[in-house]
Amino acid sequence: MASALTLSLNNVEQSSLVTGATGFLGRHLVRSLIEHGHTVTALSRQHPNLVTPSVRFVSGDILNEHSLADATRNVSVVYHLAAIVPGKGGQAEQWRVNYHGTRLLLKSCIENGVKRLVFLSSVCAYAPPLNAVIDEDSPIGGGDSYGQSKAAAELEIANAATNDLSTVILRPSQVYGPGDSGFTSMLVSMLSGKLLFLAGRSPRPFSLVYVDDLIEAIVQAGTCPNISSNTLNIAGPPTDLRALASAYAAITHHTAKCVPLPISAVHLAQELRWFSRNLSGNAMRPRWKSYSANQVYGSVLLGGPEYSASRAKLALGFEAKTSIQKGLENVLSRDN
Numbered sequence: 001m002a003s004a005l006t007l008s009l010n011n012v013e014q015s016s017l018v019t020g021a022t023g024f025l026g027r028h029l030v031r032s033l034i035e036h037g038h039t040v041t042a043l044s045r046q047h048p049n050l051v052t053p054s055v056r057f058v059s060g061d062i063l064n065e066h067s068l069a070d071a072t073r074n075v076s077v078v079y080h081l082a083a084i085v086p087g088k089g090g091q092a093e094q095w096r097v098n099y100h101g102t103r104l105l106l107k108s109c110i111e112n113g114v115k116r117l118v119f120l121s122s123v124c125a126y127a128p129p130l131n132a133v134i135d136e137d138s139p140i141g142g143g144d145s146y147g148q149s150k151a152a153a154e155l156e157i158a159n160a161a162t163n164d165l166s167t168v169i170l171r172p173s174q175v176y177g178p179g180d181s182g183f184t185s186m187l188v189s190m191l192s193g194k195l196l197f198l199a200g201r202s203p204r205p206f207s208l209v210y211v212d213d214l215i216e217a218i219v220q221a222g223t224c225p226n227i228s229s230n231t232l233n234i235a236g237p238p239t240d241l242r243a244l245a246s247a248y249a250a251i252t253h254h255t256a257k258c259v260p261l262p263i264s265a266v267h268l269a270q271e272l273r274w275f276s277r278n279l280s281g282n283a284m285r286p287r288w289k290s291y292s293a294n295q296v297y298g299s300v301l302l303g304g305p306e307y308s309a310s311r312a313k314l315a316l317g318f319e320a321k322t323s324i325q326k327g328l329e330n331v332l333s334r335d336n
């Protein structure tokens with residue numbers, strides 16, 4: 001199967017649109033598509049500094065139908081990454097961009113005869129409470145406005161799939177890699193400190209995936225002719241903070257002193273953060289007390305469920321090939 005997929009990648013000349021091309025994942029994806037010889041259109045509100053002669057840049061908002069009509073013209077595959085991710089906007093903007101933006105993009109895809117749409121959803125689309133191991137049959141609905149808007153967008157996409165437009169929905173767990181000013185920077189600053197705070201004394205595993213492994217899956221999702229399932233988790237095997245700290249120490253020879261904190265103190269800190277984020281979104285969710293998004297979907301400190309990626313392995317040949325040590329080495333040695 002893997003060789004058939006590779007063949008399709010090498011032989012099909014593809015014209016692709018990447019939304020969210022200026023973001024952490026979008027920049028990696030555009031580079032990879034160019035390396036595979038694809039013609040790439042990038043849609044973004046700001047001019048991406050990644051533009052090369054092989055990238056057609058369309059300046060515009062995902063909510064602007066004219067920009068979308070222009071961006072989807074003569075494109076066979078759309079990789080839809082544009083979104084307001086947690087911490088980068090309020091709830092109303094999350095709904096506008098993540099849900100309504102996806103609906104408008106779908107309409108343009110259909111009108112312009114796009115053949116395949118690959119949508120970057122998230123494990124945050126699952127509805128809490130979550131089981132210890134989550135596969136793609138687990139119910140969706142999301143726990144906060146980000147996850148809810150992703151789940152609602154997924155339903156629109158699933159309903160729009162036809163013989164003319166095939167759709168693939170990917171649900172990545174937390175991603176890390178070079179060029180990420182969010183989670184990865186926070187992780188490196190935790191690991192490089194003098195003290196490393198842990199929640200309790202036992203390991204609390206959570207799911208991570210290295211950016212290159214995810215990008216390979218995204219490209220496969222856009223290029224392989226037939227796939228057996230069209231909604232797929234993309235996640236590496238669970239890891240934990242102690243494993244990350246020892247990989248970091250092996251690379252840098254820096255060893256932080258581990259300080260176990262009472263789990264209740266960590267929960268309280270997470271709830272306060274969740275509460276303040278909801279307040280700043282001007283609409284406090286009534287259930288804010290019952291969970292915190294981070295601890296539900298996976299947190300460096302508190303751990304989280306395991307997201308099974310066995311269907312992605314079957315459908316796309318997905319493998320989390322990059323070890324934690326190799327991934328961290330790449331993060332520490334590259335700027336972007």
Ligand SMILES: NC(=O)c1ccc[n+]([C@@H]2O[C@H](COP(=O)([O-])OP(=O)(O)OC[C@H]3O[C@@H](n4cnc5c(N)ncnc54)[C@H](OP(=O)(O)O)[C@@H]3O)[C@@H](O)[C@H]2O)c1
Pocket residue numbers: 019020021022023024025026043044045046060061062063080081082083084085088097120121122123171172173174175176183
């Ligand atoms: N990073 C992760 O760990 C992770 C995990 C699971 C799923 N995902 C999903 O993967 C996708 C990419 O994530 P990321 O980490 O790369 O996010 P990111 O760095 O925040 O990038 C988001 C992108 O969306 C674009 N965007 C936002 N609002 C827009 C609008 N109104 N019109 C047009 N473009 C707009 C931004 O473009 P501008 O330059 O115009 O602002 C930016 O390029 C998202 O859909 C996210 O939900 C990410």
